[in-house]
Amino acid sequence: MAVATQSLEELCINSIRFLAIDAVQKANSGHPGLPMGAAPMAFVLWDRFMRFNPKNPKWFNRDRFVLSAGHGCMLQYALLHLTGYDSVTLDDIKQFRQWGSKTPGHPENFETLGVEVTTGPLGQGIANGVGLAMAEAHLAAKFNKPDAKIVDHYTYVILGDGCNMEGVSGEACSLAGHLGLGKLIALYDDNHISIDGSTDVSFTEDVGKRFEAYGWHVQHVEDGNSDLDAIAKAIEAAKAVTDKPSLIKVTTIIGYGSPNKSNTADVHGAALGKDEVKATRENLGWEYPEFEVPEDALKHFRKAVERGANLETEWDQALADYKAKYPEEAAEFERFASNKLPEGWEKALPTYTPEDKALATRKTSEMTLNALAPVLPELIGGSADLTHSNYTLLKGFGDFQKGQYANRNLRFGVREHGMGSICNGIALHSSGLIPYCATFLVFADYMRAAIRLSALSQAGVIYVMTHDSIALGEDGPTHQPVETIASLRAIPNLLVIRPADGNETSGAYKVAIQAASENRPTLMAFSRQNLPQLAGSGIDHVAKGAYILSDSEGTPDLILIGTGGETYLCVDAAEKLRAEGKNVRVVSMPCWELFDEQDEAYRESVLPKAVTKRLAVEAASSFGWCRYLGNEGAMISIDRFGVSAPGGVALEKFGFTVDNVVAKAKELLG
């Protein structure tokens, strides 16, 4: 395909292509196919539609762009660079996929300004996009006034076949259709190729029809390689449909321009190779050497700088106007936008004394959520169809539904994975919203990939997980977590808190809210069964991860360590042991990570090295507990799957009784 002179647009599109080709080639690693094939649609989107300020990647009212097909990140890096973001220089592009570079192998929001969310694992980005659109809709409904609008932006996603095969994307898109998220526009790079070859091999569903079934507005651009106007028309039409999210299926050729490798799986995930890079240059008539961008193209791209500055200035004016008319709302808006929690919010946290009645911690969780809801308007969330089991309804705040986006209760349906990914999107909208989501603890397994991404991408999401042990009873082993907590504690940067009573619940939320405002996720595990309010527990103790609940004089003979629903067993057992003259300390350990983050002096004061006789009690797997038990410690744990039986029976049969704690303690004491 010889090209005599390229139009300006072709020049721009090929600039994107060749930055990607050259970067991948230099790294000898990466995915050139998607950038080459999706360059036209991405160019039209960024050039004609997207509103952003390259010099202020955090401008509040920017459109959000997500590359769900994250492996194609050179597409995004090229666009960030070309349009003038300082976060991606030409050198950064040359350092693609190298140690310390700003252009890692998949887009990382915590690494590269201009990247909104971390993608790579397929299906996550589009689900994040649903969350970003939900955030926009909520903030718009909350803040905008008929005569003063400050929240108004679109969420654009580019996704591919892989994302469309993933279940998480179906969950999120079904919910998006139900919610009528009219400002979510997804461009589906329909190139008919995945790693295993033609999609004919395993993926022959009618994607457009499926999205129509979800309630989306669906269009098809037949020639996504050269018909730029058709792409533009489709995006316009998508924007005009305001009560449905839009899918634009854009048929392209993967690796477009490569004479020998285009339209094959080979070009998906490997460098073209020197020869093919050369052949592609010839094929597309690209005379520019490695990494060189034609001046005209760069100039055109860089118009985004001025355009963006103007857009932001306009918006600043709109904000000033809003401030003048609605000073209170404006102050609240600015508080949100700067991630500042309201002064004294923590005073709303409920406190308890041992005289208060026993309550399940899923109940004290509910009480805490509802105490916080009025003082923390940024708190928004819901359950995966277990609202009345997780106890996560914010009473009086209504359901977030189509046309009722100011409401705060999110009804996710039975879609745990989608829920987690959506919440990542809400958090990473970076407008102060603090999303929480809930299900049964054991179903963390369904959403683990999203939880991991919360931790990796520094998304301040709060996971409210109830029914946290065999104590949940009759639902049986498919529902009873055993190894779940251990598996979650293993995730770096995730706080895992298992409160023992009401005060610890409040303390957990205190930590979680603070952490969320600092972009760190927290997962809390709550009981189904009632638990007594413990003497010595306290809100502020939770932040230390573990603390002395009760002590005897002098050096303890033995330390009992409890978490969550088993802590009170330690308390009661200690009483019995002390009555027999044993010197017993009781430690409550709601959070490993926070304890490990304390200084050595504190940790030593709680678990002195010299005291080696330690008995932990947790109705869960012993996996990892040796960390605090050492060679001479012991544990009452459950290291097998549970059994369907009433919760009290299960606890008793598996040894979670005061008598058993006393017995095991005496064994240890020898």
Add this chain to the structure above:
Amino acid sequence: MAVATQSLEELCINSIRFLAIDAVQKANSGHPGLPMGAAPMAFVLWDRFMRFNPKNPKWFNRDRFVLSAGHGCMLQYALLHLTGYDSVTLDDIKQFRQWGSKTPGHPENFETLGVEVTTGPLGQGIANGVGLAMAEAHLAAKFNKPDAKIVDHYTYVILGDGCNMEGVSGEACSLAGHLGLGKLIALYDDNHISIDGSTDVSFTEDVGKRFEAYGWHVQHVEDGNSDLDAIAKAIEAAKAVTDKPSLIKVTTIIGYGSPNKSNTADVHGAALGKDEVKATRENLGWEYPEFEVPEDALKHFRKAVERGANLETEWDQALADYKAKYPEEAAEFERFASNKLPEGWEKALPTYTPEDKALATRKTSEMTLNALAPVLPELIGGSADLTHSNYTLLKGFGDFQKGQYANRNLRFGVREHGMGSICNGIALHSSGLIPYCATFLVFADYMRAAIRLSALSQAGVIYVMTHDSIALGEDGPTHQPVETIASLRAIPNLLVIRPADGNETSGAYKVAIQAASENRPTLMAFSRQNLPQLAGSGIDHVAKGAYILSDSEGTPDLILIGTGGETYLCVDAAEKLRAEGKNVRVVSMPCWELFDEQDEAYRESVLPKAVTKRLAVEAASSFGWCRYLGNEGAMISIDRFGVSAPGGVALEKFGFTVDNVVAKAKELLG
């Protein structure tokens, strides 16, 4: 709704309903709504269509039934009891959800004969059903002859709104449509209610249209409460469509018959309560007391016994006929059906010497799979669109596709969770098939719920997970496992093996194949990078979990413990340390679970208690390693997320070098 005299069918249907109502009421726990609403469709299915022998729940050619909406298990228990299965007596029903009963809170195949798979976590059952149907199609294509047919049965699934919201079900159903699984028939209990209330709250997609988009044959029965003939007609029509799976949307009222609670979320997951049980009896004109089944109904149901015996006798005759005509194939069939591995199969496992070249263990995995494929025809599997990265193609055995079901390479597409659940179905078809499935290790997170169910339900699935550490390099932290292995080791009953070289790869497969034939799942982690063949490694060592790779004389000063790709670092470091006069033992520890299952004498011989200076080296999280390291051990690990960079650079920067092992060892030695 007074009912004067009930037809025989109404009597039968209400028998189902009231066993469920009474069992749930007695347990004061459980889910009466679905059994009450879905009783008609289940009755029609079991009474007029399903082919099974109550006295032989394991009859090979039985139709498979899966209650994907597993919470409604009293529906299934009632039917098992009424039709004459010995595994569910009336006493068992009275012990619903009690400790030690055969009627646990969700169906468990390992607990109750007649239950094919374990459900409860939504979406799993329908995906298992896809696997069961794939198994039938494969075995039919493999064994049936034009003049002698021995494999011929249907897979029926009842699923609800919850299953339909779950992403895993979408993944599996999309694949089922692609594969044209004509003998899969799903009845969708369309009752418009989920735990959070009306499905209007979050689930308003057009399910029928979505399934049409998947390529399914879709029908709608408008009155699933009383129009039994319409249900029957639909099942007949579904059976007549032989090249597509079928979905029959059956509109029902949840909790049908309960005058005050039907059609509400209340009846979904709680006992009706004494008063409402009474009111329901009145409403439906049911005069029989608790747990009493009218004689006529029982007699009708029990016709299934004779019917089943005849069906099995017919089939025995067909098998005898087949045997006479095709003795070799018959022998193979019987070998499959009895889960017997072929004599001497393990001789095909490749062996290596240290002179053989270095190979990635994903490569030696490929070599092993391909060495085994000819001698283990029961081995069938594939990858979630990473065939040429996971190296899981069985060369020459073709792709399992519509009309080509005898082939053995399964092309799952980018559907990890669906893949795992489907493989559970294939394994639990219990016909000797050994399914394997593959993706990148980090994406075990996407399918963790299915992996857990493999372990819980004793499904002999083999998980082939490659790219198992930061050594995978440039794809970066979203793809680099860190905590994944620890999180999987925590799952009870799952073998997690991380081979160090080619011999250990063969050893891992030896364990995995044997374990699969004994209904235990194995997950193996393989490297992307080349690894040397180690002196001292061996196939049979893997079965011990950990073994001495090399030793010095007398008691070691220090033990180096390596797994997978880091073992050779220990070997090389030991050489250096020994050259300096240190007495160093090198232990390779490919599998924690197997090591823990050895007797104490063996474990002591490998890791003597007295030798407390131990250094483990694994390019993964240290979570849980204290188990083998004790108070005085140390580890070279990575406890944070990785970084996008070439694999060798990443390993080096994070300390996985021989020099660093030597340095840390010396620190330990003091």
